Amino acid sequence: MKATREQITAGILAGGAGRRLGGVDKGWYVLDKRPLVEHTITRVQPQTAAVIISANRxxxxxxxxxxxxxxxxxAxxxxxxxxxxxxxxAASTPYVLIVPVDTPQLPANLAVHLAAALDTDIDLCVARCGGRRQPLHALVRRELAGGLTRAVAEGVSRVTDWQDALRIRVVDWPECDAFANINAPADARHLAPRR
Structure with a gap:
């Protein structure tokens, strides 16, 4: 049985330091007259039953x-x-669609395609484009929460290290622009003409 929209919560990662953007809270960085967090919610809300935001300020x-x-x-x-x-x-659904706050062109079908690949023997599905894994664009089983919390407490810090210890499946995307992120003002200038 595949995960349905009603079984998925969107988890938006907005807790970064935003160093390359001058230390601004990246979720509130404005692109096309709207903050990045609003772009992200607009993309993921139709795909999921709920949204949760991870932030540190x-x-x-x-x-x-x-x-x-x-x-x-x-803290x-x-x-x-x-x-x-x-x-x-924090999620109450069986699955969480993890996305970063800084990819305003997220695929409108991200959850559907990742869910289609999430078989019973798979812990998480992650997007890949141009041969490059997008570790922060993943559909994860909520039941992994306890193991992940322990891994973080034990010092695991890289997302790919955690993912590589699990049963994962990568899902290829033909359009890499969907995962273009904004880490610096130049990224926003480059992205704006394509929107």
Whole structure:
């Protein structure tokens, strides 16, 4: 049985430091007159039953968007893996669609295609484009929350290291622009003409 929309929560990773954007909270970086977090919610909300945002600052501002907000366990930024752990803990659906806040052109069919590849013997499905895995674009079983929380506590910090220890399946995408992210102002300038 494949995961359906009603069984999936979108988990948005918005807890980064935004160093290459001058330290701004990346979720509130404005592209096309809208903050990145709004672009991301617009993309994932139709694909999922609920949304949860992982953030480590601007918490009250994120809450104004109407979705639950969670922070890293110890209130300090420890990387996206800690954010994923919190999202899995907070979700009430069996599956969580993990996405970063900085890819405003996310595929409108990301959840559907990842869910189609998530067989009973697979822990998570992750997107790949141009031969490059997109580890922060993945459909994950919520039941992995406990193991991930322990892995983070034991010092695992790279998302790919955690994923490689699981039963994963990669799903290839033909259009890599869907995963173009904004890490610096130049990325936003490059992306804007294509939108």
């Amino acid at each position: 601007s918490l009250d501002r994120y809450r104004t968007l109407g979705w639950p907000v969670v922070s890293d366990e110890d 300090t930024y420890r990387g996206p893996l800690a954010g994923i752990a919190r999202l899995l803990q």
